[in-house]
Amino acid sequence: MHFRITAIAIVLTLMACGSSDHKDDLDDVMNEDASPETAADIQTDSDVEVIEDSSNDDADVTPGDELDTAEPDADVDDTVQPGHDEPPLVRWVDPFIGTGGALGNVGNTLPGATAPLGLVKVSPDTRDRYGAPAFQHCAGYRYEDEYIYAFSHTHLHGTGVPDYGNIRVMPVDIMTEEMTSRFGAKSTFSHDDEVATAGYYAVTLDNPSVRVEMTATTRCAHHRYTFLGEGSTNTIILDPAATLDDGISRGGAVTIDEDKVEGWNWVHGAFSGRFDGFPLYFSMQFLQKPIASGTWLNRVLAPGSNEVSTDEHKANYGAWFEFDTSASPVVEFKVCLSTVSIEGSKGNMADEMPDWDFEGIKAQTQDAWEREMALFETVGGTAEEKINFYTAVYHTLQMPTIWNDVDGQFQGFKNTVGQADGTYYTDMSFWDTFRTQHPLLTLVWPERQRDMMRSLVWMVEMGGYVPKWPMAAGDTGSMIGQHSASVAADTWIKGVRDFDMDKLYPALRETADGPLPPGSYGGRDGIAAYLELGYVPADVRDTSVSKTVEYAFNDYCMAQLAKELGHNEDYDRYMERSGYYVNVWDSETGFFRGRNADGSWIERFEPEEFNFSGGEYTEGSAWQWLWFVPHDESGLRELFGGDAPFLERLSFFFDKFAETFNFELPGSYYFHGNEPDLHAPYLFIRAGRPDLTQKWVRHILDTNYKPTFEGLVGNDDAGTLAAWYVFSAIGLYPWPCFPGYYITTPIFDEVTVHLPGGDLKIEAQGASQGLRYIRSATFNGQALNELWIEHDKIVDGGLLVLMLDENPHTQINDGPQ
Template sequence: MLPRLRLLPAAFLLAACTDPPPADATDSDSGSAGTTTGGTTAPTTGSDGSDGTSMSPTTGSEEPELPGVFAPAPLIQHVDPFIGTGGSGYGVGSSYPGPQVPFGLARPGPDTTLTGGFALAFSHCAGYHYDDTEIQGFSQVRMHGTGIVDYGNVRVMPTLGMSPDKTEVGGYRVAYDKDSEQASPGYYAVTLADGIAAELTATARVGLQRFTFPEGQDPVVILDLAHGLPDVEVVGGQVEVDAEAGEIRGHHQVSGGYSGRFGGVRVYYALRASRPFAAFGSWDDGTPVDGAAAQEGPAVGAYVRFDPGEPVVIGVGLSFVDAEHAAMNLDAEAPDLDFEAARTAAEAAWEQELARVEVRGESPRDFKLLYTAIYHALLMPTLASDVDGSYRGLDDAVHTTDRPYYTDFSLWDTFRTLHPLLTLLYPEYQADMLRSLTRMAEDGGWMPRWPLGTGYTNGMDGESATIVFADSILKGFDPDDVGLASAYAAMRKTATEPVPPGSPYGGRMAVDKYIELGYVPVEAGGSSSSWTLESAYNDFALAKLAEVLGEQADADMFAERAGSWRNVWDPEQQFLVARSETGAFVPVDDPLTWQDFYAEGNALQYAWYAPHDLDGLTEAMGGREATLARLQQFFADSEQEVISLMPQQYYWQGNEPDIHAPFMFSALGDHAGSARWSRWVLRNRYGDHPGGLPGNDDGGTMSGWLAFAAWGLFPIAGTEDYLLGSPIFSEAILHLAGGDLRIVAPVTGDDAVGGTAAASWEGEPLAQPRLKHGDIAQGGTLRIDLSP
């Protein structure tokens, strides 16, 4: 069911939002030039008041009216948080419908199961699945779009009355009315089968729940620290009830699929209610005890009874530092527990960020796809510093900073699309994220590759932070401002020597063998070929960073190592495969079957994995024509593949290593090929329904891909290059820091991507279907012409 949205007051855009305050969005008229009803666009009137012409927002010159209307404001009405909350098998999106502000720590939301409490872990990485029928609580912290279950800390649940069975797993679990479920940016609501209405909103560090109980019943709110998400172990919890202050403080430590690698992640909380406690109690491993104020252990919880009456608002301040900082965050962000004020501020924050992009189109569905994708791309990483600048570092010590500090970087995924999107459109957030990674390296001693909460997880292969830094620095970020020298020193260390035994960071796989042989040998263990390919890409990024820092010897060394991908290219098999220490290539009997020497994927999908050296890969494949023919066959086979619950065998949009492949046509000068196949992916692997993501969103990676593809402008991460495709909007205006980038495509129909494609920049035809970041950073007009 689609979210039900209320109309927003005209002044809501002026409301305070969150920390850090978003950059001022460019004021512009994002309203509709006409009206849209039932998917049919009414005739429009040009913005200059005449029929059939409009003024260009960039140049002010008159031009023929482009098809469609601008997405009408408020833009949050086009966001559907239920997209990506469903799916099955490898098509699970792992999103959730609960509220948060951009990159906020507080993510209160429903944790759901099927009837009887069954919840397959892989389908509940964010705690929720759209097909579920019961709610087992509202936890305050989670991740978005991951393929591993973690967090789920600090669960609260409204219930009617208190009994011993409600201390057990599922004891308070209840069915809910699916038709009552609503979700929009900053707001979630549902009615439970026992008649309780639950509403959720959030500030940056506070989760707010408003519970309305049926008249004449016994209102109780449970704080359960004994249970969590499926396959997540509770390590410990603490409750301290202060009835006079109307507050409960403590911590909740869980050990999930990734946090279990460093002993679990501990979240501190301070819970307050908008009405006095009529009674309270707590439990430890079972029986509830009325009036018991303190408990500590792995199976503890508390409960609060209220007198019947008006709704109860529960605010939960959160912190990684301690309970006092959680209370400080609550004092600063929701001192009066004003639910409506918090909701209005959250909606204003989202409207301001979405307004950095304006699009004109003919399909309300396309508006929904794009703005939901941007919404998803602004959910993670996670704010991890408190209102006073305190944060707990990867060394488990408390530090302070004058800038927001973030964690939960799914770097192997997000370096490809999410961080380039932030670099382009949200540079102030990206700068703080780079500073956060630098601080992580300084605090913990190593640049992480998948930090979660306060620890190293060593998730996935490669050291993708190198590409994140290179992508931003090459696109104009100040090296000193983001601490590049310090970050580079940390990244160089693990690129040139093994980490010592007992290090919390695993370092590069078999880095000594990689340096000696030019590849990671298959004898080193699983994912050896993937490690070679990622290391070559990472070395390419390090070479670029070394040049910026004036380290020419390093730049030369890493530039040479960037070609290491060639050492696993088998010219006979025509694949990037594993290689033994003797130099022999490992034969691949079936290129459609997953191999242990790839991280995730098969030989056909990994054949394209040298994004930093597509010219070299083209040469290895026999030249431009041979590569284009092979690429065309790759997608032609993909078009015929029947999607199942199993991994896809040809092009796999739901997995990262080949998601640049649709735009490789443009890298080879074939704009029409990229126009056709990027559009095919967008139309056939995405949708406006709960199963509408092609797999785990991976912290916004798949959503970032959709946004770029919808504009027809795709980044090759770690470089300055954007490759061109086929916009689905006749006009897109991206409000960049240096000026408005306007992308115009007079013909956008799906039937217009099988013919020719041409492009011009500022009125001059482009010789090749690509642009540099420096070309577009100060704004201008890109025109893409497609023909059936």
């Protein structure tokens, strides 16, 4: 490999939807062989009961709804073991997948209790003896760590930059000044006593000796702590000011009224601090009244105090609650959040957790997850493939985040409160998710995708502009391109249209057509030069090549949207601009290269060099960015000199990938741990070699996903890698801003996807026995002449039959024109 020497330090960079604020601390990597366990595998001390995982697939609730707080149906008889392909399918979900990783293969997933797309993601935050390096703790937890220092209620999923980790609680023996610091209450633990299933998390801490159990609804968490030591009293700490990494609090308050607690905190995290943060409100209630309590401010303890407030920058404040555990060792409490008000958090508790029924909430949330899993029925495949697949579905539904209260109110951009008609979402990592996750939501959960687009409209109404990477109540401005346009256009042309495009389109056009005014957000960096010269000059902006080719793709998406809306002049203009990628093509080297404003090429050029930050490429090499012209495949092949030389170089790209593959580090060639070339295996189809797509997609599925804590080759990036797996495993792959899907060989013999419009069944007999090459394909009995199928053909269901062979076939080789 021809990396710069600094490139080997992968953990110094925040890849894929991350930050330009790269870290320079390197953690010692532990190599534990412990595997995550299910509830049935755990042996606990004394009389502590660990409830077995169960779920019910018979509940009559529409998939896509928010978590229903009704009582779950009758218990399933779990003495009868289900068959390999039978429900409950949630049993295949392993939340530990992607929670660890040594170097580049840090998935940054979380093992804690969540409901589908829930605001509350209650999960442990960990560190090792040296600290908690940011890149490895973007979701708070790292499997290899030896200490848990907090259980906090909000987390991002799979990102390359840390934020949230808010409203920390932690059990301790006694309250001391040390406990007011970030790591002061840390405790060792063992994975032997750790359980994570969909909607439930449990672990036994060593100091104090306590069994911690947590479950969650959309906006609330229920904690159950069983103290196992000999002491007669124990304490729960509440730290509202907690954040991950370099985040701070800009003030807040706590008020105690016997067994009830309420308060708020202004969160100013490492990511959310880019837009000055946001307020977060909470209500907390204990089942038992504490025998004593107190507050602290700036590490000074005030026993007996019932309230504390501060408006200090970098505020340090909180409360603690002491319980008599001599008679009953169990302490239970609920925490509910709101982004609007304390009254909102109370309303969320009244709606989602009105009673004290830990087991009922746990079963209810697991039922909700089972309904999501049951949308995908699979026949065949190995146990490992089932685990990878259903965990990928689970990870796909961790973000975006439901942000509104049960009454529809939400904290919007610029400190405004809105009223949602439906569900308001935030935490949208568009640079990543436009490729796979949003297309999967559009196909399987169109009502959710519609509400996400409605949320984008509300962001425009409240803030004035279309965000680039909206998080919480603002725009982080992270990454490049204008992929809000990619997602909005792809959603619209696929027929999901019940949102106000009359308000959204003008804002998208304003961003696409020129520099935005000071104080705006979401703009295209270097757009003035791009419009003047037809490319972003390397001596004007960094990552100029990546910006140029992405803007060209964004312009194609804008063109398709304009065409659908009848804006013909816009269509012509954007279509012309969609060809600007050719302006950074160097025919002598055969790569897209950095070009100065005077037209000259950047002299230094090493196509195998992986750029972490700066340079001409965003988080990748010239080889990896060579293929990012998804909107003009024929034009790209022409640059190479035709199909044959294109196939030769694309094959070289994947052959070198296999030859140099290292699960822990990015290579110069195909890298599945980041986004720029995720679509590349599907480029073989239109070039006349669909068999090579089938070969390499299966190779990636088999080698780049593992059912272990270090099982992802990179950040899951808000479900992007997960959705790639789901699509490819069922034999389809989306092509954003083209209303259809490439077809490849699934890993299952049969897949039924229960779409809102009807069941889509995909049959590929022999797939799970190793057959991977397609020799013929039919849809609803009609022969297909290409391995491409339109969205409107499958959205209402149908039968796709793939006849497989052990030998490659190249006859079916076309795609979208």
